[in-house]
Amino acid sequence: MIDKISGGIDWIVEKQGNIASLLIMPLLFVVVYEVFMRYGFNKPTIWCFEVTMFIYGMHYMFGLSYMDHYDGHVKVDIFTALLPLKTKLIIKILTHLVISLPVVLGILIWTTFFGITSTGYMEKNWTSWAPYIWPFKNLMALGFLFLFLQDISNLLKTIKQLKSIKKEDE
Secondary structure (H helix, E strand, C coil), rough: CCHHHHHHHHHHHHHHHHHHCCCCCHHHHHHHHHHHHHHHCCCCCCCHHHHHHHHHHHHHHHHHHHHCCCCCCCCCCCCCCCCCCCHHHHHHHHHHHHHHHHHHHHHHHHHHHHHHHHHHHHHEEECCCCCCCCHHHHHHHHHHHHHHHHHHHHHHHHHHHHEEEEEEHC
């Protein structure tokens, strides 16, 4: 059962990460367009900077869970490097339960609240271009939902790994 839940979450996160990686293409287009217009024709745009921030922000938000899936985040393991595997796994489970899951859940709740509120107001940015920003606030909440799900998947995999070590010890 753990494998099915964890595998399903991993599949979803991997697919959304692969799709989100394609955001680099419109980001590249917008940056090249702005450079070309600014230095080629001396006609800078008022929208390219914001579009760049929005695209990169989405790329970053959806990349969080993808990196968590592949365990690609930077870690400082000087305190746990010399500990036995069983102890490392127990510490990992505790940090998931006490730090990671509650923090990500809190951020997920608040970004969802801000996204819903922003959608209700049809919120626009305060800049001269004034694009709608409510879709991006909702996408931010979606990114944290993927991160929360991936944290659950990682917790389940760690619990399974700890159980398999206990069975070997018996």
